[in-house]
Amino acid sequence: MTLMRKLRTSATNDLNNYLRMDDMCFNELLSMVKPFISKKNTKMRKSITAEERLIVTLRYLATGRSLEGLKFSAVISPQALGRIIPDTCQCIYKALKKKYLKFPGTVEEWQKIARDYNSRWNFPNCGGAIDGKHIKIVKPVNSGSYYFNYKEYFSTVLMAIVDANYEFIYVNVGCNERISDGGVIETTKFSDKFLEKALKLPSNETTINKMNFFL
Template structure:
């Protein structure tokens, strides 16, 4: 990040994270809070390893990182993550998809991401996913330029993408028509009306407002062409997390907030094979010993 961009971001977020100076002790400077939070998000470093370089205790870091992240959300949410609510807004996204990905009537690409975390107390296997670790699910909807336009954070790791989508407000609004999709119209070089929809991989069921690729078995030539052009693989298949590389790197490390993966000494490990039991010692005497009386 360039110094100019850092100063610009700090100028907007700084007033939200500035503390009043009292006789008790001097508060941390907003620049220190903001730089430390960016370092944690970009590298995924643990608080215990950062406390020596930043001279800030790990327990203080755990509070200020949450504070700065919430300040960033409050400052940039309405400006950066804008979900359209009008037919013109969704049509603009669909036109962009058709221009860049050659797939018409697409209003967004949907996919989920497992973010490693520690297991909350008394939750059993609720946050344990099929990949073998505890996680919360970040489900996002992106446009053709990898920009987030909707997000759902906090799904349990044991829940599938279909379960999280079925319980989301996005599905409810898309199916009851309150989301503001344009009216169905013909595809290019066709005359039959086709509705506007989201795209995803085969984890979410096919719906009038959700398009998925064909199964990989027994595909015809036309179905092969459809799957080749279906943007479910190049866009939502973790591509937006690679585009947002700090978030992607952080997602591969264990989160120190909220639900989390158990410590290494608590992770069940494959038991080592039991040592082969030793046979009882059987004394063997040489015939010469018996002759001499030994």
């Protein structure tokens, strides 16, 4: 991509603004997902490279632009982008989930998060911060007003839990906005595990001042 080459050689912060990551981070991510997104050339045409696939996906995620708008900078048809972006997102998740999106599975892992919250934010016995965000969507077929929110547009809810270093430990997306925050949590596997007492949270006997461990 000519644009990408120009951004990489620019002395300004253009690459970071374009992809929301620097060159080193991009190269590391590319090396991890390349085995999953590389396609073979055919006799009819050359395939879209792994680098191009990752660039258009990151640009789409960074801006939320329509595929029609994205085609001009990507020089890829909206039809192809409609296949490339979902496929690349799946491959990014596949490549990163074990290392970068790991839900605590032991008491010790929860305690590590709590120690980070206490040392960094002076906030004891905390296992994570939970919040949600409206993600604007095109109204699904035959959904009526199911996804129509109080801000008067159609959206789905992304709910996430992060540790003291702003790193995601759990993400859920897909719930409609007409449900309350508490209702969103109740639809998640996180809630199911909590109600089943299967989260392996620290007991009060092991917390600071023997107070409740919480998120």
